[in-house]
Amino acid sequence: MRGLVRRVLLLLAIAAAQFALFEIALRIWGHSEAAPSFQALFMPDPVVGYRLRPDARTRFVTSEFDTEIVINHQGVRDSRDIGPKPPGERRIVVLGDSLVLSVQVDERQTFCRLLEERLNRAGGPHTYRVINAGVQGYGPVEELLFFREIARSFDADLVIETIFVGNDAEEAVGSAPKLRAGARPAAEALSDSLASRLRRIVRRSMVLQVVRLRIVSVTDRLSNWLAPPEPPLQTYAAKPAERIAQGLDISRDCVRAIADDAAASGARTMIMLMPARFQVDDADYARLKQSVQQLGGELVRDAASERFDRALAPLSLPRFDALPSLRAALPGPDLFFQQTVHLTPRGHAVVAEALERFIAERALAQPLASPHSGS
Amino acid sequence: MVFNSLQFVWFFLLVYALYLILPHKGQNWLLLIASYYFYAAWDPRFLTLLIASTLVDYTCGRALGRVQSPKRRRLIMWLSVGFNLTLLGFFKYFNFFADNLQALFAAAGWRVDFVTLRVLLPIGISFYTFVTMSYVIDVYRRDAEPTTNLLDFAVFVAYFPHLVAGPILRASRLLPQIATPRHITSPQVRDGLWLIAWGFFQKIFVADNLAPLASRVFAPGAHESGINVLLGTYAFAFQIYGDFAGYSNIARGTSKLMGIELIENFRFPYLVRTPQEFWRHWHISLSTWLRDYLYIPLGGNRGSRWQTNRNLMLTMTLGGLWHGAAWTFVFWGVYQGALLILYRSFAGARWFERAPRLIAWLVMFHLTCFGWLIFRAPSFSQLGTLIGSLVHHFEPSTIDVNGLLVPLLLFTIPLLLVHLWEAHADDLLVVPRLPVVVRYTVFVATMYLILLFGNFGGTEFIYFQF
Numbered sequence: 105m106r107g108l109v110r111r112v113l114l115l116l117a118i119a120a121a122q123f124a125l126f127e128i129a130l131r132i133w134g135h136s137e138a139a140p141s142f143q144a145l146f147m148p149d150p151v152v153g154y155r156l157r158p159d160a161r162t163r164f165v166t167s168e169f170d171t172e173i174v175i176n177h178q179g180v181r182d183s184r185d186i187g188p189k190p191p192g193e194r195r196i197v198v199l200g201d202s203l204v205l206s207v208q209v210d211e212r213q214t215f216c217r218l219l220e221e222r223l224n225r226a227g228g229p230h231t232y233r234v235i236n237a238g239v240q241g242y243g244p245v246e247e248l249l250f251f252r253e254i255a256r257s258f259d260a261d262l263v264i265e266t267i268f269v270g271n272d273a274e275e276a277v278g279s280a281p282k283l284r285a286g287a288r289p290a291a292e293a294l295s296d297s298l299a300s301r302l303r304r305i306v307r308r309s310m311v312l313q314v315v316r317l318r319i320v321s322v323t324d325r326l327s328n329w330l331a332p333p334e335p336p337l338q339t340y341a342a343k344p345a346e347r348i349a350q351g352l353d354i355s356r357d358c359v360r361a362i363a364d365d366a367a368a369s370g371a372r373t374m375i376m377l378m379p380a381r382f383q384v385d386d387a388d389y390a391r392l393k394q395s396v397q398q399l400g401g402e403l404v405r406d407a408a409s410e411r412f413d414r415a416l417a418p419l420s421l422p423r424f425d426a427l428p429s430l431r432a433a434l435p436g437p438d439l440f441f442q443q444t445v446h447l448t449p450r451g452h453a454v455v456a457e458a459l460e461r462f463i464a465e466r467a468l469a470q471p472l473a474s475p476h477s478g479s
Numbered sequence: 480m481v482f483n484s485l486q487f488v489w490f491f492l493l494v495y496a497l498y499l500i501l502p503h504k505g506q507n508w509l510l511l512i513a514s515y516y517f518y519a520a521w522d523p524r525f526l527t528l529l530i531a532s533t534l535v536d537y538t539c540g541r542a543l544g545r546v547q548s549p550k551r552r553r554l555i556m557w558l559s560v561g562f563n564l565t566l567l568g569f570f571k572y573f574n575f576f577a578d579n580l581q582a583l584f585a586a587a588g589w590r591v592d593f594v595t596l597r598v599l600l601p602i603g604i605s606f607y608t609f610v611t612m613s614y615v616i617d618v619y620r621r622d623a624e625p626t627t628n629l630l631d632f633a634v635f636v637a638y639f640p641h642l643v644a645g646p647i648l649r650a651s652r653l654l655p656q657i658a659t660p661r662h663i664t665s666p667q668v669r670d671g672l673w674l675i676a677w678g679f680f681q682k683i684f685v686a687d688n689l690a691p692l693a694s695r696v697f698a699p700g701a702h703e704s705g706i707n708v709l710l711g712t713y714a715f716a717f718q719i720y721g722d723f724a725g726y727s728n729i730a731r732g733t734s735k736l737m738g739i740e741l742i743e744n745f746r747f748p749y750l751v752r753t754p755q756e757f758w759r760h761w762h763i764s765l766s767t768w769l770r771d772y773l774y775i776p777l778g779g780n781r782g783s784r785w786q787t788n789r790n791l792m793l794t795m796t797l798g799g800l801w802h803g804a805a806w807t808f809v810f811w812g813v814y815q816g817a818l819l820i821l822y823r824s825f826a827g828a829r830w831f832e833r834a835p836r837l838i839a840w841l842v843m844f845h846l847t848c849f850g851w852l853i854f855r856a857p858s859f860s861q862l863g864t865l866i867g868s869l870v871h872h873f874e875p876s877t878i879d880v881n882g883l884l885v886p887l888l889l890f891t892i893p894l895l896l897v898h899l900w901e902a903h904a905d906d907l908l909v910v911p912r913l914p915v916v917v918r919y920t921v922f923v924a925t926m927y928l929i930l931l932f933g934n935f936g937g938t939e940f941i942y943f944q945f
Contacts, residue, residue, distance in 0.1 A: 111915065114915065114916065114919060115919050115923070118916070118919045118920055118923050119923050122920075122923050122924060122927055123927075126927055126931060130931075165881070166881075168881075168882065170881070311927075311931065314930065314931050315930060315931075318930060318935070321935060322485065325485050
């Protein structure tokens with residue numbers, strides 16, 4: 105018995121020592137979104153939940169890219185600070201999620217910066233400043249809250265609300281309570297229960313974060329076993345779950361609120377619909393279609409784009425869909441990264457070009473005649 | 480149901496729990512039912528083929544036990560071999576031969592429409608037909624006693640750890656273990672657990688993480704520089720090794736837990752210095768099968784040099800075709816045959832015998848990798864493109880360090896460390912026999928590597944398709 109106890113203790117000691125070694129190794133070399141260096145880009149926010157930490161910077165390296173990420177003093181991805189608007193400057197604020205933030209590419213390769221360059225290249229009496237106000241993991245609800253709390257002060261002439269059609273409806277449903285909760289302090293949200301303390305410990309360790317993901321994956325598979333799983337990508341489903349309609353409604357309400365707030369500050373608002381990779385990539389689509397079919401669902405390739413388009417139509421805001429221009433850029437080098445499914449530098453260039461054309465054709469970068477006149 | 484799935488974990492835990500409490504005969508019934516369930520999990524329709532093969536070969540075996548006339552014995556043996564080859568030929572090669580004949584006639588200007596059938600390949604058919612054929616041939620040769628117990632024979636054929644991807648077991652090895660009560664010893668449990676863990680490591684950490692690197696380079700239409708093609712080929716070499724050796728280890732490990740010993744199927748195949756050695760270390764159960772039932776009956780090395788070379792080439796070409804109904808597999812077999820013949824011609828030459836071991840190993844490793852290039856290429860035109868990149872566009876400056884080199888090293892170095900250790904000790908089970916501190920250290924590190932970096936996508940094993 106004593107021998108057994110001794111062996112178990114030895115095993116635990118070895119496991120603890122190796123835990124420390126793997127933790128150190130992952131912190132030094134393990135560039136992933138779970139890495140503390142990447143997580144340090146974010147800070148809790150009492151209203152939105154979290155946001156980019158002002159003046160943070162990190163280098164993010166994966167097998168597909170190597171980028172330097174700089175957050176300015178105002179808390180958006182930009183190496184330049186945002187001060188009072190100089191005379192003759194037109195500002196465009198782009199709200200959105202990781203597809204706008206674009207940690208996969210250099211700041212100068214993002215469609216925001218490329219759009220700015222293109223607009224300035226055209227010359228004219230004005231200079232343009234395009235502000236990347238995208239934050240990883242945001243949906244329409246967070247984008248509204250972030251606009252009200254932070255981005256409204258950027259004094260925009262045009263606000264572009266970017267909708268990722270792939271998951272924004274689902275995320276809107278999940279985040280809707282934030283709209284009702286109002287200004288709920290983050291500290292309050294993180295009560296000192298054992299579970300939340302455990303969660304904080306896990307979030308500080310890269311090894312434990314991976315273990316947590318493995319456990320979640322196993323429990324998901326188990327629950328899928330016990331009850332038939334819902335096919336993924338519900339926004340694209342031929343017969344979507346009820347919550348998708350609810351998510352589309354919430355998204356529309358959020359975009360309307362952004363447009364109203366923007367108009368109150370004298371800015372126009374437009375909507376940009378961003379597609380998922382499989383809507384552009386045929387091989388990806390074939391694979392996903394089969395996976396969804398195996399789970400008893402039916403994937404309709406452009407259903408999410410069409411649903412958002414219909415849902416947002418009553419707002420009468422200009423709507424730009426990036427999908428046709430991305431499709432028109434095929435065949436050619438990759439528009440999306442293989443592993444992270446975000447836009448490559450070429451994908452950003454394609455979006456920037458099409459977006460500039462859309463803005464120019466509709467003169468959207470011109471200021472409104474007077475504040476409060478609607479968009 | 481693949482080994483690296485949650486479904487298999489539950490399946491095995493349940494089967495094992497019952498196995499431990501049942502008496503010998505009950506264990507055999509359990510193994511049979513579990514094996515049929517395991518097989519039917521892919522496609523229940525193919526269970527009929529497995530059962531048919533079992534019944535035919537059991538009957539032939541029993542008939543061979545009764546019949547003494549050499550003529551009639553030969554007839555029974557050929558009946559069984561014919562049945563198995565027909566099964567294999569129809570399900571695995573029908574479309575291949577029909578398509579090729581049609582193309583041949585078309586090239587001669589004749590338009591011939593063959594009946595084209597969408598024949599599905601029953602999983603593991605190449606393995607179990609070889610298992611049952613070897614049984615009948617062994618009984619015919621009087622190398623094995625025919626069994627009179629249908630249950631034992633059915634378990635021998637369908638035994639789930641080896642059913643779909645080998646090792647290709649001989650009756651003389653497995654049948655006695657099924658027929659007699661089994662006693663599970665503590666070293667068997669210790670070794671079995673290690674083999675299962677190591678098998679999962681080879682599959683989930685090594686093979687499944689290297690698969691995307693190989694897929695990128697071998698993708699139809701891909702145009703990588705030669706240096707990246709080389710790295711992709713290395714990745715495939717370790718992917719296929721990790722995949723197949725991993726399966727064999729899990730099969731051996733689960734069997735050990737049940738008190739059944741399976742043969743070693745891989746023994747450091749990438750550390751060898753000649754093709755002859757390679758085939759004694761790679762897919763050992765297939766190469767010995769081909770040797771015993773094809774090469775030696777053809778005459779082996781008993782005739783002239785020309786006859787020996789012919790036998791080698793025939794055996795390896797058919798061995799290549801066994802891997803799949805595609806000309807690239809046939810060409811891979813021809814390439815392996817040519818290597819064996821070439822190295823045979825070197826035997827005894829002073830320069831060859833005196834070649835530094837490191838150089839000999841390096842040359843052999845790259846010859847093996849070139850074989851994998853042929854094996855993995857989706858078509859001959861793609862093979863030409865890949866070889867063209869290696870020869871004309873090597874361009875070392877274009878090496879993809881982050882996308883290919885770093886992951887290749889990350890996912891192969893831990894494997895190679897254990898591999899070298901095992902080779903040094905000449906023991907595949909060296910780890911469980913190490914001092915307890917070292918053993919626990921290796922075991923825990925293996926677990927961490929699987930948990931932290933393993934690819935849990937649950938992809939199928941490559942050899943299932945064969």
